[in-house]
Amino acid sequence: MIFPYFDIIVRSVAVYFFMTIALRIFGKKELSQLNTADIILILLISNSVQNAMVGPDTSLLGGLVAALVLFVINFAIKKLTSRYKTLGNILLDKPEVLIHDGKLDFKALSKLDISDAELKEAMREHGIEYFKNVRLAMLEIDGTISIISEDQNKLKQTHYKRKHNHKNFRK
Incomplete structure (x- = not known):
């Protein structure tokens, strides 16, 4: 493989978009109603998708690459949705x-x-x-x-x- 962490990058991007779509489907009202069961769910989801992102690479560097990819995607999405209103209308909820x-x-x-x-x-x-x-x-x-x-x-x-x-x- 050309870049040893390419697999982690692709997996992290896939998980990010899956979670974005899932939150879009389940709605914004769920975010403001976090109770104990919801927090447990979030912790379990984060634990389950961690393996999907890093695959067999459980090294510190593998985890940092996955986290960096998530931060970069989030930053890019925010910039793109503020620049392109049509994309913002598709990805973001409205009041x-x-x-x-x-x-x-x-x-x-x-x-x-x-x-x-x-x-x-x-x-x-x-x-x-x-x-x-x-x-x-x-x-x-x-x-x-x-x-x-x-x-x-x-x-x-x-x-x-x-x-x-x-x-x-x-x-």
Whole structure:
């Protein structure tokens, strides 16, 4: 082989893109809801894909090459998505509107598995009691719910971090 670590580079690139696609499929809301089981899952995934990246090379240099490849890919993806908006639209999640001018978007809430109770909790954290007082509520790309109220004086700089995966939203 021309370059002894070429195999590690190819394997690391494949694992990076697999994990990116998997996170895209499972959605941004999962990232903001990490509990003990999720952390264990992340640790187990990292352990399982480590062997897929380095193969039989378990040396320090092999591990460092795999880590370097992941950092380089991540850096390159960030630069490319900021430069080419079309690529960014394909690879990156977008914020989702949950409430607009007091009207709930039931389709988006259902698709994102955001419950009535969870949305009300986010509103309370922003000091808002009724849906009609919400000018705009968004599920941001990091999984937080940001809310802008009708009354600009009530606008708070807080973010509601999703903690639970409620599935009891009623239309």
